[in-house]
C-alpha cells in the first residue's frame with residue numbers, strides 16, 4: 001500500500017481520509033456498465049440508506065457532483081412547477097438554496113435569520129401558515145457549515161408534515177457525523193456528499209429520498225442531468241448510473257463506508273464530539289470567543305471570532321499552520337470576521353492536541369495573545 005503524507009484538514013470538508021480509502025481508488029480499469037460495477041453501485045446505495053435508517057421507506061439516488069449538485073438536483077426535481085418552497089436560511093448554504101431556485105425560476109419564500117442565530121419554530125410555523133396554499137416543500141440546512149450551528153431536524157420536519165408539506169434537508173456535513181434517522185426524524189429528502197463525515201473522496205452527491213415522494217416527481221420536467229427520478233429509474237432498472245460515474249471515487253466511497261461500519265456510528269459521533277470538546281476548552285482558555293451560542297453547536301465545526309490584536313492576519317496564521325501540516329479555514333459572516341476549525345474526518349484527539357500546541361505557539365510568537 002502506498003503511504004501518503006498525512007495532512008490534518010480542519011477545513012469543513014473535504015476531510016482527511018485514511019490511506020486505505022486513498023488506495024481503494026487504485027483498481028483495474030473497468031467499464032462502469034459491467035455488472036461487477038453495478039453491484040458495487042447498488043451496494044453503496046443500500047449502505048447509504050442504512051446509515052440514514054431509511055430501509056423501510058427510502059431509496060437513494062447517486063449523482064456525479066459535489067454536494068451543491070445534489071442540493072440543486074433535489075430542489076429542481078421535486079418542487080412542482082406551480083408551487084413554492086420555503087427556504088430557511090441562517091448561513092451561506094441556506095442562501096445558496098435560494099440562489100439555486102432563482103437560477104431556475106423556482107418560486108421561494110425565504111425565512112432569513114442572521115447567520116449563526118437559531119431557527120424560531122414559532123415564526124417558522126407562522127410563515128408556513130401564511131403561505132400554505134402556495135407551498136409544497138420546506139428546505140433547510142441541518143448543520144449550517146458556514147457557522148457551525150445545528151438546526152433542529154426532527155422539529156422542523158415534524159412541522160412540515162403537520163401542514164402536509166414535504167421537507168428537503170441539506171445534511172451535507174452532518175450525515176454520518178451526527179445521528180440521523182430519516183424515519184424517526186420524518187425526513188423526506190436528505191442530501192449529502194462523499195467527502196465530509198463519511199470520509200471519502202469528493203465527487204459523489206446522494207439524495208436519500210422517500211420513495212412515495214420521489215414517485216410523485218416523475219412528471220416534473222425542469223432539468224436534465226440532475227433529474228432525480230430519471231437517475232433513480234435508470235439505476236434501478238439497469239444497475240448503472242444514468243451517466244458516467246466517477247468510477248474510482250465510488251471504490252473509495254465503498255471503502256469509506258466499510259470503515260464507517262467498522263468504527264460504528266456511535267463511536268464516530270463520540271470521536272468527533274470529543275475533539276470538539278478538547279478544541280473548545282483550549283480555544284476559550286486562550287481568550288477567543290465563538291460566533292454561535294454553545295447550546296446550538298453541532299460540535300462538528302467551530303466559528304471563532306478573529307482576535308482583536310493588530311498583529312493578527314488570517315493568511316499568515318494559515319500559512320504557519322499549513323507548513324506544519326494543518327489546514328484551517330477562513331469565514332466571513334456579514335461584517336463579522338471569523339475563522340473556522342472543523343473536527344470531522346480521519347483525525348483523532350491527539351491531532352487536535354498537536355494542532356492546539358502549534359496554534360498557541362504561533363499566537364505567542366506573534367504576540368497576538
Ligand SMILES: *Cc1c(COP(=O)(O)O)cnc(C)c1O
Nearest residue numbers: 066067068093143145170172173
Ligand atoms: C459542503 C457543503 C455543501 C456543498 O458544497 P460543495 O462545495 O458543493 O461540496 C452544501 N451544504 C453544506 C451545508 C455543506 O457543508
